Amino acid sequence: MNLEARKYNFIQELTKVDESVLEKLELVLKANRKDWYDELSDVEKDEIQIGITQADNNEFLSHEEVMNVFSKWQ
CATH class of the missing domain: 1.20.5 (Single alpha-helices involved in coiled-coils or other helix-helix interfaces)
Structure with missing residues (x-):
């Protein structure tokens, strides 16, 4: 079968x-x-938490801003 x-x-x-x-x-x-998060190293988990904290504090660039920064390589 x-x-x-x-x-x-x-x-x-x-x-x-x-x-x-x-x-x-x-x-x-x-x-x-299996949860992919459980298989991350402590360093990777710390980096994710830093990113979440930054996002919660509005410390990020919009997609448009990032694309403007990197447009010189296109």
């Missing part, structure tokens, strides 16, 4: 489960979900 058929069969079976089984399946799916 190919992957698509297995997925279809799984979906069919999901329609028959009760809430407690569904909750357990949801936990399994969440546990297997």
Whole structure:
């Protein structure tokens, strides 16, 4: 049986489960979900936080301003 058929069969079976089984399946799916942020280094996470803080404080350039700065290389 190919992957698509297995997925279809799984979906069919999901329609028959009760809430407690569904909750357990949801936990399994969440546990297997990788978040790209968790795989970043501490330095990368710090840089992202700096950017978020700057954006919150309106310390950024608009897209148009950035394009004007770099237009000399086009």
